[in-house]
Amino acid sequence: MARTASLLLFALLAGPADAEMQVLDDHELADVQGAGIGFVLDQVLLDASNATITINDITNGSGQNVPISVKEFYLGAAGSNKGANLSPVTIGRLNHPFALNLAKGEAMRTLRDDGQWVQTTPSNVTVLEFMFPERLTGAAGQPCIGGFAAAGNTCSSRANEKVDMGIRFDFQVAAGRTDILNLDFAELTMDGSYLRLWGDSSRSQMVGEARINLFAKSLQIMSCAAGTSGCSSTTEQRDRTIFLNNAYANISLGYGKTQPLLFDVSSNGQFALELPNPTASGTTTAEKNALAADFYANAPRTNIVINSLQAGSGNFGSGGYNFGYNAIQGLSINYLKVTSHDL
Template identity: 30%
Template sequence: MSDVSGQGIGVVLEDFLFSHGTNAQEGQLFEIGGVSTADGQAVRLTVNHLYVSGPDSQYGQNLGPVNLGRLNNPYQISLLDGDAPGVNVPGQAVVEFAAPSQVTDGTGYDCLSSSAGAGSGSCSSRPASGGYHGERPDIGLALQAEVGGSSSYLNVHARSAVVDGSYIRLWGDQTLNQLAGEIQMNFYTPELSISSCDETGTSCGDRVRLTDLAMELSLGNTHQPLLLSVHGADAPEHKAGNLNIQIASIQQPAAGDIASDGGRAGSNTAVWDFYDNYYSNPAFRSNIHVGNMQIGDRDMGGARLEGMLIQHLDITTRDLQP
C-alpha cells in the first residue's frame, strides 16, 4: 500500500471464470435486439455462449479459473494530468482505463508463447504453469443470427489471450466541444480461430486459424485525437443518434515552413520537428503479425503489416431501416 496515491483504482480478479449463454432447458436467455436488415426484417442475435476461462478450455468445453491482472501490475482506472510526460494533452484532465502495462523487454514474459518463462519478453501477464492459473484467459463467443427463420452461426475463440499495454484515454476537447480520446489496443494470442458451425458446435465448416497473432493498433495520438460524437437532429445528412468516430487529417505546413529539399536546414525548425515526430514516432503506428493462417487443413503462410499510420478516419453508423 506504500505506492497508493489516491489517483486511481487498481483491479485484480483472482480465480475468475465467466460463462453465460442461451439454454432454453435451463431458462437462460442471452439475446441482442434492435437489429434489422436493409429491407427492415428483424435480426435475432442470440449469444449461445460467451466465456472467459482459464487455459486449455478446448474452445469453451473445459472451463476453469484464471487470474486477471497482478497485484504489482493490475488493471487500472486513473485520472491523469494531461501535462504529464507521455500523456501530452495540455491543460486537460484525462480519464484512463488501462490493462496491465508492459515491462522492459527481457524482464517479463513472451507475449505469445503459452509456455514462456521469466525474462523472455515484455508482457507482465504470465502463462499458466503447473497448478498456477496465470493471467492469460481463453476467450470465446458463439453467436447465432436468425433472419426470417434462417440461422447462421459464428464462433470466435482466442487461446491464452494477452492485452498488456492496452489503454483507453478520454478527455473533453474544449475547442470542438467533443469527446476526444486515444486508444492503444494490443492483443496477443497463440491461436485465434473463427468458424461457422451448427447450434451444437459439433458440425462445422472449415475452421480459420490465425496462429501467433500479435496486433498493436494505435487509434488517435497527441496530434490527431480520436473524436467521438453522436449526430443531433440538426445533422443534415445523418439521422439523429448515429455514432461518428473520426480522426481528422493532420494539418498541412504553411508555405515556406518546409525547405524545398525537405531538410531541417532552411525550414522552420519547430514545424520541421513537429512533422518529424509525427512521421517517425513508433507509438503512433500500428502493427499486425500473423505467424500462419490455416483454413481447414491448408496452410496459407504468415502475414505482417508494420508501421501503419492512420492519417484520416471517418466512421458513421447508419440506420438501415427505411
C-alpha cells in the first residue's frame, strides 16, 4: 500500500479567521479562545489494490463464521479511470478544512435546503462535532457536481479537491459461494457532512445527529470481480454493473432538539439505531403541535437524486436498461428504528 498524507493542524478562533497561518507570541496566544481544530488532507494517495483485509468473527444463526474480505481500495485525484491511473489529491483548504469541534449546541448551525442556517442541536449541552469542509451560500460556493447544476453550487471544494475512490467487498455468506460488491466513485465530495454527539441525561445515553452528503459525477456498482469467469470482457462486466450518473444524496439522521439519533445495544449484542417521534416530549396538545411545527419547518430533509440510472451493457443512453431520472426529495422521517440480526 502506498500512502502519502500530511495533516495541517491549526487552531480555529472563536471569531473570523484568515486563510493564512500566522505566528502568535505568548501574549496573543493568551487571548485565543479555542473552538476546536481543523485539518487539511494534503497530497493524499491510497492504493491497496494488492492488499486484502479480512473481517472475521461475524457469525450466522448456526454460529458459522461469515468472513468479509475488503479488497481493491483506492483514493486519489479525479480522472483516475477507476484507480488505474492514481495521483495525489489535496482535500480541503485552510479556510474550508475538516474540523473537530467542541461547543454548545446553541452555537452550531446546519444549512437547510432553502439556504437558511438553522439550529438543530439542543441548547445548554456540550456537543462534540466532526465535520467535513462546509457548504456555502451565495456566490462563494463551487459546483457540487461539475456540469450538473441541479446538485447546487454550495460546495466549498473545488474541482481539483474532489476524489476518485473505490472499494470491493467479498461476502462468503454460504459455503462455496462468494458474493461481490465492487464500488467505484468518480469526482466524489462530501462537503457539509457531519456527525454530532452529546450526552442525554434524561435517557442516560449518548445521542447525536448526522448529515451525510454525497456528490458524485458517477458511481458504478459491479457484482463480480474483474478478470474472473463471466466477468472478463467489457460487455460481461457492464452486464453486471449498475451505473449512476450525476448522483447526490443529502441524508439527515436526527434533529437533535426533539428527535436525536439514539444509539443502543441489546442484551443479545445486537445494535440499534432509532429516530423517535419528534413530538414525544410534549405533554399537551399545544406542546405537541409546537414541536411538530418546529420540526417540519426547520429539520433538514433527505434528498436522493440520480440524474441517470442504468443497469446492464452500454454507456448512458444506449444498451442495457435506462431507468432515467430518479429522485426522492424533501423526505422527512417521523420515526425510524434499525436493528441488526443474526444471519
